[in-house]
Amino acid sequence: MVKAIRIHKTGGPEVLQLEDITLPAPGPGELLVRNRAIGLNFIDTYFRTGLYPAPHLPFVPGNEAAGEVVSVGPGVTEFKPGDRVAYVATLGSYAEERIVAVNSTVALPEAVSFEAAASMMLKGMTAEYLLHRTYKVKPGDTILVHAAAGGTGLILCQWGKALGAAVIGTVGSKEKGELAKAHGADHVILYREEDFVARVKEITGGKLCAVVYDGVGKDTFLPSLDTLQPFGVLASFGNASGTVEPFNLGLLGPKGSLYVTRPTLFTHIAKRETMVEMASNLFGAVASGKVVVPVNARFALADAANAHRALESRGTTGSTVLIP
Incomplete structure (x- = not known):
């Protein structure tokens, strides 16, 4: 028997229940892993609320x-x-423990801690494909990162800067702005106090951005189109403010023949060799010091509900981990 958080019905953080479960022995192509640190992500809240349907109830998020x-x-x-x-x-x-497929698992170098790894397999691998595959950032590019002080945002800022880009980040407070600047953002925009479109135009002298990385969704999607250069890319990879509403595709033409994409990590890592390549690139960036993964909050596994409350209040910065 091991302890696990299970969800029997979708809803608020209170549906996260600590229970005893029994695991089978690992089958062909599987491992039994004792978790030392567990990553907390917005996608966890999407499954908890039912925005993303789980394959069955109850389930372990x-x-x-x-x-x-x-x-x-x-x-x-x-x-x-x-x-x-x-x-x-x-x-x-x-x-505390789980069965996981070999194809979903990578070897962890000694140079990377359990907490850092648990914080960046989803967020860091997301940053890897966004910066290297969705739009390949090159020196001289200007990039806009929404929620720049969040877990993925801080990685995007650091890695984007290391790739030679000028990084503009949007944040919700001056404190978060300082954090984003400390992690590579050249400019920060306080979206609650400033019009981020106008500020991007001002910062760039009207040249605008090559790419916008948007994990916020509903609140930022349409305005972000006005921050892009002709042929620019809007990569919408999350829904922290709600799902993006249907929009007129015809807008993309007069705004500069823009590209919009909704990539997912699981499409990118469907091939084992690609996943290993992405993880190697990520671990290399961390081991070299180009990317530091700040773990700014830790919760006991039993306290997962409060971890979700903190995340959904947008009161967290960097990464949050659960400790079994």
């Missing part, structure tokens, strides 16, 4: 964690008991 291999299933040769690993996978990480 969570998509990322880091820990040690306890045992391996038949035919598994890539990992052995005791190995340090990190994973981003289907639901099930809010637990």
Whole structure:
């Protein structure tokens, strides 16, 4: 028996219940992993509320964690008991231990801590594909990062700066602005006090941005189109303010033949070799010091409900982890 958070009905943070569960032995191509740190992400709240439907009820939420291999299933040769690993996978990480597929797991270098790894398998791998695959950032680009003081935002700011881009970040407070600046943002815009479109035009001298990375959604999507250069890319990768409402595709033409995309991490990591390549790129950036993953809050696994409340209030900065 191990402790896990289970959801029996969708709803508010109060539906997160700590329970005992029994795990089967790992099957072919599977590992039993003892989680040492578990990542907290906005997508967890989407499954909790039912915005993203879980395949069944009850279910254990969570998509990322880091820990040690306890045992391996038949035919598994890539990992052995005791190995340090990190994973981003289907639901099930809010637990002391879990069964996870080898294809969703990567070896964790000693240079990267369990907490950092648990904080960046989803957020960091998201930043990897956004910066290197959705739009390949190059020196001289100006990029706009919404929610720049959040977990993914801080990684985007640092890594974008390391790639030679000028980074503009939007934040909700002066304190968050200082945090974003400390992590690579050249300019910060206080979106509650300033018109971010007007400020982007002012900051760039009217040249605007090559790409907007938008994890906020409903509140920022349409205005963000007006911050893009001709042929610019709006990458909408999250819905922190609500889902993006249907819009007239015809807007993209007169605004500069713009591109809009809604990429997901799980499409990018569907191929094992691509996932390993992305993780290697991410771990390399962290090990080199180009990217620092700030873990600014820790909650016990049993206190997952309060962790969700903090996240949804937008009161958190950087990454938050659950400790089993």
